[in-house]
Structures are given as structure tokens and as C-alpha cells.
Amino acid sequence: MARDAAPAEAVTTTIRTTCPYCGVGCGVAADTNGNRELKVAGDPAHPANGGRLCSKGTALGATFGLQGRLLHPRIREADGFRDASWDEALDAVAQKFRAIVDQHGPDSVAFYVSGQLLTEDYYAVNKLAKGYIGTANIDTNSRLCMASAVAAHKKAFGADLVPGTYEDIEAAELLVFSGHNAAWTHPVLFRRVEAAGDRHPQFRICIDPRRTETAKSCDLHLMIKPQSDVRLWNGLCAYLITHGGVDRDFVRDHTEGYAELKATLEQQDQSPEAVARDCGIATGDLLAFYNRFLTTARTVSLFSMGSNQSAQGVAKGLSLINAHLLSGKIGKLGSAPFSITGQPNAMGGREVGGLANMLAAHMDFDEVSKSCVKRFWNSPTIAPKAGLKAVDMFRAIHSGAIKAVWVMATNPLVSLPDADFVAQALKRCELVVVSDVIARTDTMAMAHIQLPAAAWGEKDGTVTNSERVISRQRPLAPLPGQTKADWRIVAEVARRMGYAGFEWQHAGEVFDEYARLTAFENDGYRFLDLGGMAGMTKAEYDNLVPTRWPFRKGGKPAGRLFADGGFNTPNGRARLSPVLAQGPASPTTDAFPLALNSGRIRDQWHTMTRTALAPELNRHIPEPLVEIHPRDAERCFITDQRLARVVTFYGDAVLRAKVTEDVREGDICVPMHWTKSFAPFGRANPLINPEVDPTSGQPEFKHTPAMVTPFGETWHGFVIHGDDELAFGPGVIWRRTPFAHCQVYEIAGRGQPPALDTLVGAKGAISLDDPAGGIRRRVLMEDGRLTAVAFIAPSAKRLPARDWLAERFGDEALSPEDRAAVLIGRLPGVEDQGPLVCACRGIGQRKIEAAIAAGCQSADAVGDVTSAGTQCGSCRPEIVRMIVRHKAKEAADA
Ligand SMILES: Nc1nc2c(c(=O)[nH]1)N[C@H]1C(S)=C(S)[C@@H](COP(=O)(O)OP(=O)(O)OC[C@H]3O[C@@H](n4cnc5c(=O)[nH]c(N)nc54)[C@H](O)[C@@H]3O)O[C@H]1N2
Ligand SMILES: Nc1nc2c(c(=O)[nH]1)N[C@H]1C(S)=C(S)[C@@H](COP(=O)(O)OP(=O)(O)OC[C@H]3O[C@@H](n4cnc5c(=O)[nH]c(N)nc54)[C@H](O)[C@@H]3O)O[C@H]1N2
Ligand code: SF4
Ligand SMILES: [Mo]
Numbered sequence: 067m068a069r070d071a072a073p074a075e076a077v078t079t080t081i082r083t084t085c086p087y088c089g090v091g092c093g094v095a096a097d098t099n100g101n102r103e104l105k106v107a108g109d110p111a112h113p114a115n116g117g118r119l120c121s122k123g124t125a126l127g128a129t130f131g132l133q134g135r136l137l138h139p140r141i142r143e144a145d146g147f148r149d150a151s152w153d154e155a156l157d158a159v160a161q162k163f164r165a166i167v168d169q170h171g172p173d174s175v176a177f178y179v180s181g182q183l184l185t186e187d188y189y190a191v192n193k194l195a196k197g198y199i200g201t202a203n204i205d206t207n208s209r210l211c212m213a214s215a216v217a218a219h220k221k222a223f224g225a226d227l228v229p230g231t232y233e234d235i236e237a238a239e240l241l242v243f244s245g246h247n248a249a250w251t252h253p254v255l256f257r258r259v260e261a262a263g264d265r266h267p268q269f270r271i272c273i274d275p276r277r278t279e280t281a282k283s284c285d286l287h288l289m290i291k292p293q294s295d296v297r298l299w300n301g302l303c304a305y306l307i308t309h310g311g312v313d314r315d316f317v318r319d320h321t322e323g324y325a326e327l328k329a330t331l332e333q334q335d336q337s338p339e340a341v342a343r344d345c346g347i348a349t350g351d352l353l354a355f356y357n358r359f360l361t362t363a364r365t366v367s368l369f370s371m372g373s374n375q376s377a378q379g380v381a382k383g384l385s386l387i388n389a390h391l392l393s394g395k396i397g398k399l400g401s402a403p404f405s406i407t408g409q410p411n412a413m414g415g416r417e418v419g420g421l422a423n424m425l426a427a428h429m430d431f432d433e434v435s436k437s438c439v440k441r442f443w444n445s446p447t448i449a450p451k452a453g454l455k456a457v458d459m460f461r462a463i464h465s466g467a468i469k470a471v472w473v474m475a476t477n478p479l480v481s482l483p484d485a486d487f488v489a490q491a492l493k494r495c496e497l498v499v500v501s502d503v504i505a506r507t508d509t510m511a512m513a514h515i516q517l518p519a520a521a522w523g524e525k526d527g528t529v530t531n532s533e534r535v536i537s538r539q540r541p542l543a544p545l546p547g548q549t550k551a552d553w554r555i556v557a558e559v560a561r562r563m564g565y566a567g568f569e570w571q572h573a574g575e576v577f578d579e580y581a582r583l584t585a586f587e588n589d590g591y592r593f594l595d596l597g598g599m600a601g602m603t604k605a606e607y608d609n610l611v612p613t614r615w616p617f618r619k620g621g622k623p624a625g626r627l628f629a630d631g632g633f634n635t636p637n638g639r640a641r642l643s644p645v646l647a648q649g650p651a652s653p654t655t656d657a658f659p660l661a662l663n664s665g666r667i668r669d670q671w672h673t674m675t676r677t678a679l680a681p682e683l684n685r686h687i688p689e690p691l692v693e694i695h696p697r698d699a700e701r702c703f704i705t706d707q708r709l710a711r712v713v714t715f716y717g718d719a720v721l722r723a724k725v726t727e728d729v730r731e732g733d734i735c736v737p738m739h740w741t742k743s744f745a746p747f748g749r750a751n752p753l754i755n756p757e758v759d760p761t762s763g764q765p766e767f768k769h770t771p772a773m774v775t776p777f778g779e780t781w782h783g784f785v786i787h788g789d790d791e792l793a794f795g796p797g798v799i800w801r802r803t804p805f806a807h808c809q810v811y812e813i814a815g816r817g818q819p820p821a822l823d824t825l826v827g828a829k830g831a832i833s834l835d836d837p838a839g840g841i842r843r844r845v846l847m848e849d850g851r852l853t854a855v856a857f858i859a860p861s862a863k864r865l866p867a868r869d870w871l872a873e874r875f876g877d878e879a880l881s882p883e884d885r886a887a888v889l890i891g892r893l894p895g896v897e898d899q900g901p902l903v904c905a906c907r908g909i910g911q912r913k914i915e916a917a918i919a920a921g922c923q924s925a926d927a928v929g930d931v932t933s934a935g936t937q938c939g940s941c942r943p944e945i946v947r948m949i950v951r952h953k954a955k956e957a958a959d960a
Contacts, residue, residue, distance in 0.1 A: 082109050084529055084537040085123045086182065086522035087671050089407030090114055090255045091531025092123055093612065096523070098542040104130045104523070108254075113612055114232065114531055120253035120938045121669050121683065121905040126522075128680035130543075136505040136518040137547025147516065152548060155515055156555070159472070160562030162497045163199070166470045172201035172449070176459050176468045179206045179420055180475035181409030184527030184539060186576035187552035188411070189418045190568065191474065192426060194556055196419070197445030198565045202431070202453030203468065205422040207476040208412050209456040213762040214379025215369065215405035216416055221380070221643050222387045224635030225428050225593055226416050229627045230366060230402030231533045231614070236262035237400035240362035242355075243272045244295065244386060245372015245768075249279040250668040252406060252532075253940040256280070260942075269362070271355055273298065274372055275663065276693075276735055277728040283943045286354055291346035292661050292733060292769050296378055297647035299385035301341030302356055304331045306392050311360045313394030320631035321391050323642035330644030344647075346730070359389065364400030371408070371665065375767040377651035379759040384643045391640050397628035406532050413530035417594055417615075418580060422453035423763075427584045428594040442586045443567060455763030456482065457756050464491035472499040474552060475519065477673040479508040480741045483765045484716050485751035501552060504675040508742045518549045522676075525551050527573040528610070534624070536599070537612045574607035585619060593627065593634045650769040651757035654732070658714060658771030660698060663735040664750050665768075668940055669905050670739045678744065681806040685902030686941075688803045689812060690740040690748030692721040694774060698732065699725040702774045707862065709777035709799065709814055712736065714770050717752030720777050720799050734772060743790075745801035781819040781840075782865060783858035785811040785826060786872055795820055808875035810868050819858045826854040834889040839864060845888050850879035857891060866891025867898035869910075903944055906937030914945060918952045925949070 078099045085092045093112020097105040104127040110117035139155035140147040150158075166174050177195050179188065188206075195204040208216075219226045235241065236258055248256040260283075262268060272281040273288045273295065281287040290298060306312055307328060317324050334340075338356065342349040359365060367390065373382040387403045395401035407413050419426035429435035431451050440448040454462055460482060462468040471492075482488045492498050492512040500513035503521035510516055519525075523542040530536050545551075550558075553576055557568035570576045578600055585597030597619035602610070617623040633640045654661055669683040677683045692710055694702070704710050706725040711718055712734065721736060729735055740748040755770040777799070785792065790809045794800050798820060803810045813825075822833065822844040830853075834843045841864055846854035852874050859865050870892050874884060887893045899910025909932050917931040925945045929936040935945050 081540050081542055082111070082538075083523070083540040083542065084410065085119070085126070086410050086539070087122050088252055089409060089412055089532040090252050091410060091529060091535060091537055092119055092254050093537065094119065094123065094126065096542050100543055102130055102132070102543050104542060112537070113535060114533070115254045118254045118257055118938065121940045122671060122677060123254075124906050124938050125677070125680035125683050128682070129676050130523055131679070132546055133679060134504050134506065135521070135546065136502060136510070136516060137549060138518060139548065140516040142514045152550070152558075155517060156558050156562055159499050159515055160559045163470055163559070164563050166497070167199055170469060172199050173203055173453070174468060175199060175201060175470045176203035176454070176463070176472075178456065178459065178471060178473045178476060178478060179204065179415070181206060181208045181211065181407075181412035181415045182475045183415065183552055184411060184525060184529060184573070185414035185418060185536075185580060186527040186573045187474070187556065188415045188420050189576055189580045190553040190556040192419050193443060193445070193567070194560045194565070196425060196449040197440065197443040197447065198560060198563070198567065200447035200449055202422050202425070202449035202451065203459060204420065204453060205456045205459055206415050206420040207456070207478070207481060208409070208415050208421060209763055210375070210481060210765060210767070211371070211408045212374060212405070212412050212416065213421065213455070213764040214374040214376065214759055215383050216421065217380045217762040218383030218387060219405070222384060222391070222641055223628070223633050227593055227627055227634060228405055228413075228532065228534060229396055230404045231626050232258065234400050234402050234626060235259060235366050235368070235404065238364050238366040239266070239268055239400065240358050240365040241268060241270045242359075242365070242367040243270070243274070243280050243284065244367055244369040245274060245374075245382075246368050246370035246406060247274070247278040247280045247665065248368065248406075249283055249943050250940070251370070251408075251666050253668070253938065255406075257939050269358055271358065275730050275733055279668070279943045282947055286351060288345070288347050288351055288355060289730060291344070291730070292663060293376060293378065293650040294345040294647070295373060295382045296385045296645055297341055297344050298352075299382070299389055300331055300334070300645070300647055301336050301338065301352070302359060302389045303327065303385065303392055304336035305338070305356045306360060306389065307331070309360055312392050316394035316631065317392060320633070320639055321642050322637070322639045323644070327388060327642040327644045330646065334647070359393070363395065363398075365390075365395045366400065366402050366404050368404045368406050370406050372768060374405075374764055376764070376769070377757050377759050377766045378648055379764045380761045381645035381648075384645050388642055391642055397626060397631065399626075402626070410531070411529040413532065413534065414528065414536075417530060417584075422455050422459070425449070427580070428592050438587050439583070442583050445567060446565075455758070457758050457763060457765060460488050460491045463495050466494065469495065470497035470499070471495055472501070473509055474501045477507050477509045477675065477741070479512065480673040480749065480751060481738070483751060483754040483767060484756040485749065485754070486717055487756070501555060502675075503549075506743060507673065507675055517555055518547060519555065520545050520549045520551045524549065527551075527553070528577055530615070533614065535612045535614045536610075538608075538610050540608075572604060574602065574604045577607060578602060590618075598623070651766050652755055652769070652771055654771040658773050659732070660772045660774060661733045662712065662714060662753060662770040662772035663729070663733055663768050664738050664754065665735065667737050667739065670737075672739060673741050674739050674744055678804055681804055682902070682905045682908060684803050684805070686905055687737070689801045690719075690721045690737055690745050690750070691724045692774065693724045693726050693729045693735045695727060695729050695731040695733070696725050698734070698774070699723065703776050704774060705776070709779050711775050711777045712753060712772055713775070714753045714755065714772045716755060716770070719749055719753055720747040734774060738767075740801065743802070747799050748801050778816055779814040780816050781858055781860055782814045782862040783819065783856065784865065784868060785813060786855040786868065786875065787811065787826065788853065788875070795824060805872040806876060808872055810872055822856050822858070825856045832889065843889050843891070847880070852877070852880060852888065855888065869898055904934035904937070904941045907933045909934035914948060915952075918949055923949065
């Protein structure tokens with residue numbers, strides 16, 4: 067069959083495409099010669115970013131090699147995986163799915179998909195599951211991400227609709243970040259916010275139990291008790307009611323439920339003092355927020371994972387939306403409640419119907435919708451009812467009710483809560499099919515059949531970003547090896563299962579069918595209508611410019627929604643929805659007294675399968691850590707920079723302790739990213755409880771009761787090696803950081819350290835031991851090149867920095883000075899850079915500190931001297947903070 071089109075000639079061309087990471091959806095202008103050498107820049111013409119990119123986007127070229135890729139289908143045998151042909155692999159998937167469905171019924175199979183699929187992929191797999199196999203057991207990692215916001219939108223607005231646009235975020239005079247660390251997670255949007263703040267006054271408030279980079283850049287930080295958001299927003303609603311903040315006309319003409327909302331609020335003491343106490347913040351700060359909200363017409367409230375990932379995620383979203391509806395701050399320039407999407411196509415997936423509780427194209431499982439979709443598809447059947455949501459789906463796999471699962475573009479073994487349970491579930495499952503771009507992921511290891519998918523830069527289709535703008539992802543290089551686009555793999559399995567309806571020739575045909583479905587029997591009944599984009603020729607599809615929906619046939623692409631108040635409910639009114647404040651699903655206890663929070667770091671993307679390929683992205687925060695407040699650290703005998711063991715009811719992990727006042731007393735926080743292949747003891751999700759919001763099914767990733775104890779390591783060390791699959795003996799805690807020419811393994815343990823022979827071997831070794839200081843060093847060379855290094859010491863402080871040594875692995879031959887220096891680990895007189903602050907320009911902390919000490923007073927000045935922060939700007943908030951810290955220290959010293 068035809069392969070996806072890709073440029074074949076070796077001439078450099080510039081192709082416009084879209085970044086594969088976050089939901090900002092930045093346009094990328096990629097210079098490509100078709101040989102996988104890429105130069106990327108922000109696309110100045112794209113409305114999302116106007117030419118900017120963040121550190122992850124900037125590093126796309128560095129992740130575009132074929133290293134680590136799965137290039138052939140593989141089938142598991144008793145002794146490992148073997149390459150298979152597509153025919154064999156596809157037949158196997160189709161036959162086993164067919165046999166299981168025939169024997170046990172449609173609900174005995176499931177699909178677990180992802181907001182990193184393109185809309186076309188998503189559409190194809192949703193159609194196969196719901197219209198042909200006849201099961202709604204298809205759910206997506208958006209369940210872990212957007213499901214609470216989706217449910218809140220549907221309740222309040224009648225459909226899953228994000229009212230605002232990025233222009234509103236810029237125009238706002240008050241910006242609230244509610245559980246959103248935008249400075250790290252939506253960096254280009256944050257740069258736009260900062261630039262808007264230079265043009266007009268903008269007051270920023272951050273609501274987060276953690277003092278994040280975003281909080282530090284805001285005018286006011288409400289460092290609330292975890293899970294107290296509903297109380298805070300309900301208190302605001304009550305304050306608006308009692309202080310003349312209700313837009314009476316708007317509420318009368320465009321909403322319903324005011325009386326019920328008011329009555330519900332009255333059930334609790336809504337005095338600012340009581341609310342501030344329950345939220346754990348000062349009354350003055352609370353009133354500063356309430357009064358700003360009361361008096362600023364142009365207000366945007368962004369909400370993200372601190373809001374959604376909660377057992378009260380839907381209530382959190384609704385209480386925030388209530389405040390906007392009450393005060394009429396919606397549908398106008400600069401005012402909106404704004405759920406920001408995480409993944410590049412979280413929105414597209416929600417549109418096509420990738421969630422188990424939605425049928426397709428914003429239709430539910432009512433009889434009218436089912437009949438409509440079935441007729442449009444001309445399909446043999448239609449899933450009768452909603453399917454299992456992610457957490458329940460894996461429970462059903464564990465219990466054997468689901469016997470076959472196909473995982474696509476997500477890594478549930480790392481990202482689902484109670485991750486070790488998920489591993490057991492997959493182990494028991496009769497058939498696990500995994501489509502991924504990377505050969506070695508934690509989930510791939512559990513597959514029976516591995517399918518090689520086309521990756522970013524190869525695949526062809528569309529994504530929808532946070533502001534409802536549909537953009538093209540375009541191929542920049544031919545498909546490598548045997549890889550295929552995800553929708554083609556789905557279509558081929560469907561055909562082999564005996565289904566007609568999957569005969570598309572190219573991605574544009576899939577998109578067209580989807581666009582027609584949104585318009586089918588619609589008449590404005592569903593706001594999601596892409597009728598204006600249906601009927602495009604292939605060339606028109608290929609040249610599609612970023613376009614915002616709704617876009618009805620004969621109409622124009624939309625802007626902000628609800629401008630005239632009309633909502634997507636039967637009577638056109640938004641619903642004010644009373645919600646009651648509750649605590650976390652599992653409160654802390656004497657045994658587990660700390661509240662474990664989790665989240666993202668600036669330069670890694672989720673389970674690190676792609677960002678870790680770019681060495682510069684591994685350096686900002688190189689290893690997993692647990693942030694803990696100084697008073698808790700003292701109570702738990704935790705020392706800064708030593709290892710700590712975090713234990714919950716579900717599992718445990720060993721992480722580097724970071725003692726900091728950036729978390730509240732009583733809270734700890736770990737990053738979600740590390741996997742078995744990077745840090746088998748540093749994984750977050752075996753710790754996380756599987757409690758979910760009762761309506762949305764979204765897990766409470768931000769709150770698990772935990773305890774912390776010192777790990778008690780007696781030795782520290784590191785091994786630098788070319789091999790990315792080194793194994794260490796039992797009891798050795800290790801984590802791996804990829805560098806440009808080698809892997810750096812940090813190791814530590816209790817009792818006797820391992821013999822250096824067991825770590826790197828003895829052949830060709832030069833060793834240097836210092837028995838008095840307990841330091842042991844070994845270096846291996848081959849033909850004048852460095853091939854392995856191992857250092858062990860009783861204290862981490864005695865070890866040299868790794869950078870200089872790691873860089874030597876790139877040298878063709880070591881110079882005599884370097885040869886002499888490798889055993890000490892550094893060149894005398896050469897200072898280590900410290901942690902990398904600017905990933906794009908490779909500038910470390912020490913250089914920036916030196917520039918500040920030499921008189922640089924602003925991020926721009928530091929940029930002029932060091933070049934730090936001059937590319938994507940993601941590190942600028944950190945540089946500003948270093949300047950502030952320096953000034954404070956100077957003042958204190960004076
Ligand atoms: N660098 C980077 N960027 C990313 C991603 C990535 O992996 N790396 N992933 C993308 C994806 S898929 C997503 S979903 C987004 C997520 O983007 P964000 O939502 O910004 O990311 P998180 O760090 O998960 O969580 C945000 C904040 O919620 C706070 N929080 C915890 N509990 C509470 C609470 O009870 N109330 C409040 N108000 N806040 C709380 C946390 O302390 C955290 O700072 O990021 C996207 N962008
Ligand atoms: N503790 C904790 N856990 C969390 C969160 C949290 O805040 N805290 N956040 C949750 C959230 S919001 C999210 S979105 C999830 C994300 O979690 P995951 O979706 O599991 O994370 P990714 O690493 O993005 O996984 C994507 C996988 O798809 C592969 N891939 C990339 N492109 C393609 C493609 O085109 N086709 C195919 N077939 N495969 C592809 C990648 O190699 C990778 O293995 O994590 C959730 N888990
Ligand atoms: S902000 Fe960064 S990660 Fe997000 S789309 Fe833009 S370049 Fe990609
Ligand atoms: Mo997400």
C-alpha cells in the first residue's frame with residue numbers, strides 16, 4: 067500500500083509543522099534535507115507562538131535521530147522478542163482480537179490510547195472500537211489529564227468547550243494560575259503573558275501549595291493547603307454575592323441555578339477568615355485575591371493539573387467556572403475560565419471521542435446520538451453504553467474481564483497511579499499489543515506484540531491545541547524502517563478483522579470523514595462543527611493553515627465562544643452548579659503523615675522516552691528528587707542532598723532529598739518522569755494512590771498519604787559508560803542520565819560498596835585508591851579513548867563533578883594533561899559549571915552567578931554577558947530569582 071508522502075530529495079526545504087509536546091501547540095519551521103538532519107525554529111506565522119519555542123521545542127532536532135526507535139514489528143517468544151513481518155504481526159493482532167470478541171463478547175477487549183495521537187489516528191481507533199467491535203472500552207491518557215475539566219465543561223456549558231483564546235490571556239488584567247505551573251509546563255504561553263505584562267498592567271495570582279517557578283513570577287501566591295481549592299473558589303462566589311460582584315443581567319439572561327448555588331454556599335461559613343483558615347493562608351492574601359477578582363473585569367483563570375488531578379477535580383473546575391459565570395467574566399475580551407490542555411492533541415482526542423464516556427464528535431450514548439453516529443459510519447453495530455475509564459479498565463484487565471488490550475502512544479506502566487498494580491494487570495493479560503515509537507519503554511517490555519509507529523516528523527495529520535486551533539503536523543523525513551502511521555495500523559487490523567469502512571488512502575481522507583461527522587445532522591445543535599473544513603482536496607489539506615473551530619459550512623472560523631451568552635445547553639443557559647468543599651479522598655494519617663504531591667519539571671516530557679534523547683534536556687534536573695520542608699526534614703531525620711525513602715500504602719521509592727521551603731510543612735513533592743530504565747528506584751507512580759473523582763474518573767495524582775525516612779546510604783559513586791543498559795547488583799540504588807557521548811550512572815548503597823571490577827571490569831584498567839579517604843577510582847581506556855570511569859567515596863561531597871569527565875568520552879584521544887587528570891576527575895584549575903540553568907545555550911549556574919556578581923542586574927544583562935536565556939527564555943524566571951537572591955544576600959551582608 068502507499069506509504070505516507072515524505073520529501074525524498076536531499077535539498078533543504080523549510081516545512082511548517084507543529085511541536086509534539088505541550089498543548090500550547092507551537093508552530094515549528096523545520097529546515098530539513100530529508101535525511102533526518104533538522105534545524106528547527108519557531109514558526110513566526112503560527113498564531114500560538116509567533117516564532118517562539120521553549121527548551122523542549124528547541125531541542126527537537128536533537129531527538130530526531132533513530133536512536134532507540136522501534137523499526138520493525140516484534141513478537142514475544144519465550145526467550146525475548148523477535149522481528150516479525152507486518153503481515154504476521156497484523157494477522158496475529160486481528161485474529162486474537164477477533165477470537166476473543168467472538169468468544170467473550172466486545173467488552174472483553176480494550177484500547178488505551180493517548181492525547182499524543184493525531185486526530186486522524188484517534189478517529190480511526192475510536193471508530194473501530196465503538197462502531198465495529200461494539201465496545202466503548204476505549205479510554206485515553208486524557209483521563210489522567212483533562213477528564214475533570216471535560217466533565218465540568220459539559221456540566222456548565224452543555225459541551226466540552228473551552229471559551230477563551232490566547233488573545234484573552236494576553237488581554238487579561240488579572241490572571242489566575244490555579245494549579246498550573248505555566249512557567250515550566252506551557253513556557254511559550256508564559257513568555258506571551260510576560261510580554262503582555264510589559265505592554266499593559268497585569269496582576270498575576272498563583273494558587274498552588276508549592277512555590278513553583280510560576281508562583282515566584284506572580285504578584286501574589288496563595289500557598290493553599292492541598293485540595294482546598296473548592297473552599298477557596300466557593301468563598302469567592304459567596305464574596306461576589308455579598309459584595310455586589312454578581313453581574314445581574316448576565317446571570318438573569320444567560321444562566322440557571324443561581325438560587326441553588328446561593329443556598330448551597332450558605333450551608334457553610336463563607337467568611338473570609340473561615341475560608342482563609344481552612345485553606346491555610348492569611349486572610350489578607352485571600353482578600354487581596356477576592357478584591358482583585360471583584361474589581362477586574364478582564365480576568366482569566368487558568369486551571370490545570372492542580373485542579374483536574376483530584377478526587378474533587380470536577381468540583382474544583384465548577385467552582386472556578388461558577389465565579390466567572392456569576393460575575394459575567396466569560397465570552398468577552400480578556401475574560402474566561404480557561405482549562406489549558408496538557409498534550410499536543412488532548413483537545414483533538416476529546417473532539418473525536420477518545421474518552422470511554424463519550425461516543426464521538428461531542429456526542430454521548432443517548433439513543434439519538436448512537437443512531438446518528440451509526441448511520442454516519444454505516445457500521446454494523448454501535449457501543450451501547452459508556453466503557454470503562456482508565457483506572458477501572460486496568461482493574462478489569464487485572465481481574466480477567468478484559469482479555470486483550472491495545473496500548474497506543476502512552477506508557478501506562480509509568481503514568482497510571484499504583485503503577486505496580488498496572489504491571490501485574492498487564493502480566494496477567496492474555497494479549498497486550500503496544501504501538502510506540504521507542505523500542506524500550508516500561509510498557510513495551512510487557513507487550514506480546516510490539517508495533518512500530520511513525521513518530522513526530524514522519525507522521526502526517528492534525529492536532530488541536532488549547533485554544534481550539536487545528537494545525538497540521540507534517541512529515542519532515544521518510545518513514546524509517548517498517549514504521550507506519552498509527553491510523554494505518556488500526557485500519558489494517560480493522561480490515562483483517564473483516565470490517566469495511568477503513569479504506570482511507572491518506573490522512574486527509576480520515577480528517578475529511580471526521581469533519582463531516584461533526585457536521586452530520588448538526589444544525590448548530592452541537593457547537594463542535596468542522597463542516598467548513600470538510601471536502602478539502604488533498605492539496606488543501608496539506609496546505610491547511612492553523613484554523614479554529616467551530617467552523618461551520620459557509621461560515622467563518624470562530625473566535626472566543628459564548629460572546630452573546632448562548633451556551634450549548636438545550637435552553638442556551640449556562641448552569642451554575644453548586645458544589646461542596648471536601649477534603650482529599652485519602653487524608654493523611656499518623657502512619658502516613660505527609661501529603662505526597664507530584665508534577666513536572668521544566669525540561670522533561672512525561673516518561674522521558676523522547677526528551678531524554680537530547681542531552682541538554684537532562685541537565686536542568688538530572689535525577690529524581692523529593693522536596694520536603696525543613697521542619698519535616700528535621701522531624702524525619704532527612705538531610706538535604708542525601709537519599710530519602712518515600713513510602714506509601716502502595717509502594718516506595720528512593721529519591722534525592724531537597725530540603726526547601728518551596729513546599730508547605732506537611733507536604734512533599736516528587737516529579738513524575740523517571741522510569742525503570744532511568745531510575746528503577748526513583749519512580750513516582752508505584753507510590754500514587756488510585757483514588758479517582760467519582761464523576762470524571764480522573765486520578766488524584768496530587769495527594770497520597772506518605773511517610774519519609776532516611777535511606778541511610780554509606781557510600782556514593784558514579785559510573786560513566788557508553789552502555790545505556792548497565793546492570794548493578796542488588797542493593798545498589800542507581801539512576802542514569804544520558805550525556806552526549808556516554809551515560810552517567812549515579813550509584814549509592816548501604817554497607818560495603820561493590821568491587822570496582824563488578825562495576826566496570828578490570829581489563830585495561832588504571833586504578834587510583836585513597837584508602838585513608840575511602841575513595842576508589844578506576845578508569846578504562848581503549849586505543850587512547852576513555853571507555854569507562856567509576857568513582858566510589860563514603861560521601862557524595864568527595865566526588866568530582868561529572869561534566870568534565872563525561873565530556874572526555876567525546877574525545878578521539880585524550881591529551882596527556884587530560885590523561886593525568888581523569889583519575890582525579892577534573893583538570894586542576896577548571897571549575898565545574900554547576901547545574902545547567904539554560905538548556906538551549908548550555909549555561910550552568912556558576913557562570914550566571916559570576917555574571918551577577920560582576921554587576922548584571924537583569925535577565926537581559928545576564929543574557930548579554932553569558933547568552934543564557936536568549937534562546938527560548940524558559941530559564942529567565944530562574945535567572946531573575948538568582949539576581950534577587952544575590953541582592954538579598956548583598957543587603958544582608960551590608
Ligand atoms: N516540561 C513539561 N511540560 C509539560 C509536560 C511535561 O511532561 N513536561 N506535560 C504536559 C501535560 S500532558 C500536562 S497535563 C501539563 C500539566 O501542566 P501543570 O498542570 O502546570 O503541571 P503539574 O506540574 O502536573 O501540576 C501543576 C501544579 O499543581 C499543583 N498542585 C498540587 N496540588 C494542588 C492543589 O490541591 N491545588 C492547587 N491549586 N494546585 C495543586 C502542583 O504543586 C503543581 O505545581 O503540562 C504539559 N507540559
Ligand atoms: N504521578 C503523576 N503521574 C501522572 C501525572 C502527574 O501529574 N503525576 N500526569 C498524568 C498526565 S496529565 C499525563 S498526560 C500522563 C502522560 O503519561 P504517558 O502518556 O504515559 O507519557 P508519555 O511519555 O508521553 O507516553 C507517550 C508514549 O507514546 C510514545 N509515542 C510518542 N509519539 C508516538 C506516536 O506518534 N505514536 C505512538 N504509537 N507512540 C508514540 C512515546 O515514546 C511514549 O512511550 O501522565 C499522567 N501521570
Ligand atoms: S511551549 Fe514548548 S513544548 Fe509547548 S508546544 Fe511550544 S515549543 Fe512545544
Ligand atoms: Mo497531561
